[in-house]
Amino acid sequence: MKTTEILLLLLCLNVVCFSALPSAPATCPADLGSECSGSGSDEWEGEFFPGIPKIKYEGPSSKNHLAFKWYNSEEVILGKKMKDWLRFSVAFWHTFRGSGADPFGAPTKFWPWEDGTNSLAMAKRRMRANFEFLEKLGVEWWCFHDKDISPDGKTLEENNANLDEVVALAKELQGSKIRLLWGTAQLFSHPRYMHGAATSSEVGVYAYAAAQVKKAMEVTHYLGGENYVFWGGREGYQTLLNTDMERELNHLARFLEAAVAYKKKIGFNGTLLIEPKPQEPTKHQYDWDAATSANFLRKYGLTGEFKLNIECNHATLSGHSCHHELETARINGLLGNIDANTGDPQIGWDTDQFLTDIGEATLVMLSVVRNGGLAPGGFNFDAKLRRESIDVEDLFIAHISGMDTLARGLRNVAKLIEDGSLSELVHKRYESFDTEIGALIEAGKADFELLEKKALEWGEPEVASGKQELAEMIFQSAL
Ligand code: XUL
Ligand code: CO
Numbered sequence: 001m002k003t004t005e006i007l008l009l010l011l012c013l014n015v016v017c018f019s020a021l022p023s024a025p026a027t028c029p030a031d032l033g034s035e036c037s038g039s040g041s042d043e044w045e046g047e048f049f050p051g052i053p054k055i056k057y058e059g060p061s062s063k064n065h066l067a068f069k070w071y072n073s074e075e076v077i078l079g080k081k082m083k084d085w086l087r088f089s090v091a092f093w094h095t096f097r098g099s100g101a102d103p104f105g106a107p108t109k110f111w112p113w114e115d116g117t118n119s120l121a122m123a124k125r126r127m128r129a130n131f132e133f134l135e136k137l138g139v140e141w142w143c144f145h146d147k148d149i150s151p152d153g154k155t156l157e158e159n160n161a162n163l164d165e166v167v168a169l170a171k172e173l174q175g176s177k178i179r180l181l182w183g184t185a186q187l188f189s190h191p192r193y194m195h196g197a198a199t200s201s202e203v204g205v206y207a208y209a210a211a212q213v214k215k216a217m218e219v220t221h222y223l224g225g226e227n228y229v230f231w232g233g234r235e236g237y238q239t240l241l242n243t244d245m246e247r248e249l250n251h252l253a254r255f256l257e258a259a260v261a262y263k264k265k266i267g268f269n270g271t272l273l274i275e276p277k278p279q280e281p282t283k284h285q286y287d288w289d290a291a292t293s294a295n296f297l298r299k300y301g302l303t304g305e306f307k308l309n310i311e312c313n314h315a316t317l318s319g320h321s322c323h324h325e326l327e328t329a330r331i332n333g334l335l336g337n338i339d340a341n342t343g344d345p346q347i348g349w350d351t352d353q354f355l356t357d358i359g360e361a362t363l364v365m366l367s368v369v370r371n372g373g374l375a376p377g378g379f380n381f382d383a384k385l386r387r388e389s390i391d392v393e394d395l396f397i398a399h400i401s402g403m404d405t406l407a408r409g410l411r412n413v414a415k416l417i418e419d420g421s422l423s424e425l426v427h428k429r430y431e432s433f434d435t436e437i438g439a440l441i442e443a444g445k446a447d448f449e450l451l452e453k454k455a456l457e458w459g460e461p462e463v464a465s466g467k468q469e470l471a472e473m474i475f476q477s478a479l
Helices: 003-014 030-035 082-086 092-097 120-137 156-174 203-222 245-265 290-299 312-317 322-331 358-370 392-419 421-429 436-442 448-458 468-477
Strands: 088-091 141-145 179-184 227-231 271-275 306-311 335-339 379-381
Touching: 082 358, 082 392, 088 092, 088 120, 088 392, 092 120, 092 141, 120 156, 120 392, 156 203, 179 203, 203 227, 203 245, 227 245, 227 306, 227 335, 245 271, 245 290, 271 335, 290 306, 290 322, 306 312, 306 322, 312 322, 312 335, 322 335, 322 358, 335 358, 358 392, 358 468, 379 392, 392 421, 392 468, 421 468, 436 448
Parallel strands: 088 141, 088 379, 141 179, 179 227, 227 271, 271 306, 306 335, 335 379
Antiparallel strands: none
C-alpha cells in the first residue's frame, strides 16, 4: 500500500468514512500537512487548465457556462468600472488546497497537477497553477495563508526558508498584472496552537505565533500586498472555568499592538484587518461579530490601526445578516474587506459556499456602494467547491457564478439608486426629525426638560406606518 493510501486509511479510522479509497489517485491533501513528503519537479507540461478558454463577458442571454453573464470588468456602473467596485480575489487555500474532506469523509478532489506530495516542488507547481487560473478567470487579486502556499520544514528557520522560496516564485508570476489582496498566517491547524496563538496559555506559543506573523507580514509586504488579515482561529474559549478571559484579551491586544509596530518598522502600508467570527472551532471566539470587534479595538486603543474583514458566512453564524455586519462595520468606519461567501440555511456551520443569492448580493453591494467601494480591500472568495464537485472546470464555474452574482448585485443597486423610491421611503420615514426639534436632538442639544415640554404640548404622538412590505416590494422589483 502506498504511503498516501495508508494516510487516507488512518484518516478514515478516526472519522466515519464512506468513500471508496483504493480507487482514488495518490494525492496529498492540504490537511495531511507535512506527513507527505516527496521530491519532484515544479515543472508541468503545457497548461494546467487545457480546454478552458480565457473567460469573457457574453451578456445575460449567454448559455455558455464558461462565460460571464453579468460581470463586465471594464463597464462603468455608478461612476466606476465594475472591476474597481468588485476587486475580486481568489483564495488560494480553498481553490488550491481544498480537498473536499469534511468531518465525516475523506478528500474527494484529486487535481491532475497534484503529485501526492507536500514537497516544495509541489508547492511551486501549485503556485503556477494558481496564476494560470487567475489569468484565465480574469481576476487580478489573490490571497493566501502561509501554510497553504508552502510546506513546513523541521524548524522555524526551515519553514521560513521554504516560504521564501515559494514567495519568490509568486512574486515573479505576479508580474505587473496580478496583485496580492492580502496575506495571513495560519495559526490554527498545528497542534501547538491547540490553546490558541496570541491567546495561548503558553508563552512559548505566543512567541512562536509572533515569529510566524512577523514572517507572514514580511512576505505580504514583499509581494506588494494591500492588506494583512488576522483571523482568530482558536482565539476564544470552550469553557470559562479554565480560562482567564481578561488576561487572554490583554495578550491578544498586546500581540496586535506589536503587529502595528512591526508594520511601521518595515514600512508596510497595507491595512491590517480583523476578521470577526463567533465560533468554530472554539465555542466562543473573542472577535464574535463586527460590534464586538469594534469594541475590542476601542477598549485597547487600537482604533485607527485596524479595519474589519467581514465574511458573510461568519455573519450568519453570529446570528446577523451579512448586510447588518457590513453596515455595522461601515458606520464605524471599519469596513475594509469582504470575504465573499455564504452558508447553508439548514447546515449550522461554516460551509463557505459561493454566494449565489441575488437578493443577498444586492444588499452586500448596497453597503459597498455606500462605503464608496472597498479599496484597498476587495472581495476575497473565501469559498470552496462542494464536496461533490470534483471536475477542474467546477473551479471556474464556481468563481464565474460568484462573480456574476455580485456583479448583478451591483447592477441592481444602480437600478435602486436610479429609481430613488427606496431611499425616498427611508427618508420619509424619519421626516419628523427634519424639524427644528429634530435638529436639536440630532445635535445633542435637546435635554429632557425640553423634550418633556414638547411631549406635554403635542399630546399623544401620531405614529405612521413603517411600510415594510412596500420597501420589500421596491427592493424585489430591482432584482
Ligand atoms: C475561517 C476563515 C479563514 C480566514 C483567513 O473561517 O474565514 O479562511 O479568512 O484565515
Ligand atoms: Co474568511
